[in-house]
Amino acid sequence: MSPRRNTRPNIPKSSPDTPHSSRDTTPETTLNNPMRGEGTDQASLSPTGRQIEAPESQTPTVQISDIASQTAIQGAPIRVSLDNYYLSSELVPLLSEPDATSGIRTFKTRTYVELAEGGTVLLGRDAEQNYRARSSTELVASGPRLEQVEGSLLWRQIADQEMTHGSDADPYHRPADDEPSEAAAPKRPRTASEQSETTLQSAPTFQKNWGVDPKFTPSELITIGNVHYKMVTRTEARESPIIYIQSPAHPTYDFDLLDAILRHTPDEQPRGVIQVPPDNHWEIDARLPFKKPLTGYVRNRFPEVTTATLENIARKQFELTNNSPFATAGGLTALRQIFSSWENATHSLHPHWSDPLLMLPILPTSSASKGAARSIALPIPSSTGVLDRLDFDPLRFQRQWLYFMTTYSPVDFKRFMAALLTRNGYTVMEPTSFNSFPALVFQRTEHDYVFFMSLHRTRIPKISLPMYMDPVTAGTRLETQVGEAAAKVVQDAHNANKIIWLKGGTEIRPGIADTIFIIRDDNARL
Structure with a gap:
């Protein structure tokens, strides 16, 4: 062993997560043990300890002696x-x-x-x-x-x-946040009887060592089987039939922390605790509440949105369901219900948290001044965590996009947008062959709201709305614009206060990637 140095080495001045993408090979930071591979968050290698070289073979001899625990090396601690x-x-x-x-x-x-x-x-x-x-x-x-x-x-x-x-004895015993989940606990061989018992179990049992000492834990606790567990925050305003326990080493979950845990160490996510009749005692559900990261659920349901939009939807959904930047028991349950409705195409209990088009803010329309048209300014596409527009990435449907770029037909425009919406889970009513004022009417399985979207092409960061482009001013009947059946659906939804007015189309301009956008406005067609 090299002697201990009294000075600390110079550590590369970079973000704490930078070394995971680039390995530093300077003598000051390179360790003596062999590396299994470059350190990445997605790594799934099974960890192993150091290998000890086998001693050279010797002629076996037999010695009889007493074996005692005191035979361990008595030297100074290493x-x-x-x-x-x-x-x-x-x-x-x-x-x-x-x-x-x-x-x-x-x-x-x-x-x-x-x-x-x-x-x-x-x-x-x-x-x-x-x-x-x-x-x-x-x-x-x-x-x-x-x-x-x-x-x-x-x-x-x-x-x-x-x-x-x-x-x-250590209540904080858990893998580091970016280690593979396979290293969650030490393994030991199971006996045949244990294996048969495991096979007969209808559900896995919770085996995490998440118990805490109440004297050192100011957080809200629940006691199950004489073990105290740290609970995910509950709010009095939202009663939830399920509460959740968490690792005592985890702080309060915000979106970034929970999504990272679900991505890298899913076995460390919070677990549900439910009351079991007839005595209503509490039991821990060992099953994982979430099968994938929050962004993974969104990607499965909306496969063609941009990466920035993907994260903005997931983050906005997290904040809405929890009514806070931090996770609560009611919010986690609501997220599970939403993801279940997505996977099973069933009605959602929380439509305004389920459909990103219902999460969009209503963008203002500028007042028309003399000689000028009204307009709606388009927010800048970004990954700032603000969901004020939906963007779809043409690289995810290049064949359709390349064909669309060769035509300026309003009917082709409607068909292109209808196909895009359909691929992302919406049900679009058959577009008409009417060439002026292109628009679509569509719905979604999870709720009974109806969307009316007028279509636009723009090469500037706004949508211009001159008077001659207003179908109402031009005297175009709604039945002519979208068809008899769609017009009736729109009228019925309007009467039931279930109509959502949108604008969408293509934005192609210098400085940003080509995109297909959708925004929400309050310019009613009726």
Whole structure:
């Protein structure tokens, strides 16, 4: 072992998540153990510990002696240097505040702890599930072993011999946020009787070591089988038949944290707890509430939206269902209900949280001044987390897009947009062959709202609405514009206050990628 250095090495000044995409091979940051591969969030390698070389073969001899537990090496505890694991002080302010229970700080999907002796390190697990300092270039932590200082939010280094393997005393025992879920718990061989019992079980049992000590946990708790669990926030305004418990090492879930957990370590997501009759005792449902990331559900349902729109829909949906930037028990249940209605094409209990067209804000129309037309300014397509427009990516339907770019027929425009809406889960009424004032009428399985969308092509960041382009001013009957059947559906929806007015089409201009957009306005056709 190299002697301990008294100075800390220079750590590359970059974002805490940068090393996961580019491995630093400088001597100061390269570890001695072999790497299984580049560290990426999507990695799914099965972690392994260090391999010990087999000794040279020797002539076997038989010796009889007493075996006692005291035969372990009695030398001084081994302490490995932390010098190569300290996070640069310039990056520490980017981390979240320490969790009130575990002291763990986060940046995206990574977890960090502050040491009692000073400094901050990335936290991970080794192959035996012990906490260790972790290099950002490795999947399985191989640095010095760490433990939380009792009654404190700080952590400290311990020698390998000072902690027993598989201890159940640590209530914060869990994989680091960006480690593969396969490393969730140490495995042991099961007996034949255990295997048969598992086969006979109708549902998996919850085996996470998420118990906490109430003295050190100010969060709301629930006690099940004499074990105290940290609960996901509940709001008095929304009663939910299901409550949720969470890992004590997790802070309150915002969208980014929950989506990252579902993506990288889905086994660490919150679990539902329900009351079971006849005595209404609480039981933990070991099944995973979510099968994929929140953005994954949106992508399956709206396969052709842009990546920015995809995240904006998922984020807006999360905030609406929870009525907060943070997850609540009622919000998690509502999300599960929405995703179930999507998968089964059934009526949604929460249509305004289910359909992104119902989530869109109503954009204002400028007042017409003398000699000028009215217009609607188009928001800039971005990934800022604001859902003020829907954008569809032409690269996801290149054949249809290339054909559409060769024609200026209003009928082809209607057919192109109708096919796009159909591929993304909407039911469009048959477009008419009327060439002026193209528009579509469509609906969705999950609710009974009706959409009326007029179609536009623009090469500027707004939709101009001159008087001669208004079908009402031009005296065009609704039946002529969209057909008799569609006109009746629109009229009935209008009378029931179930009509949504939209504008959509193509935006092709310098500085942004070509896109097909949909916005919401309040320019009623009736």
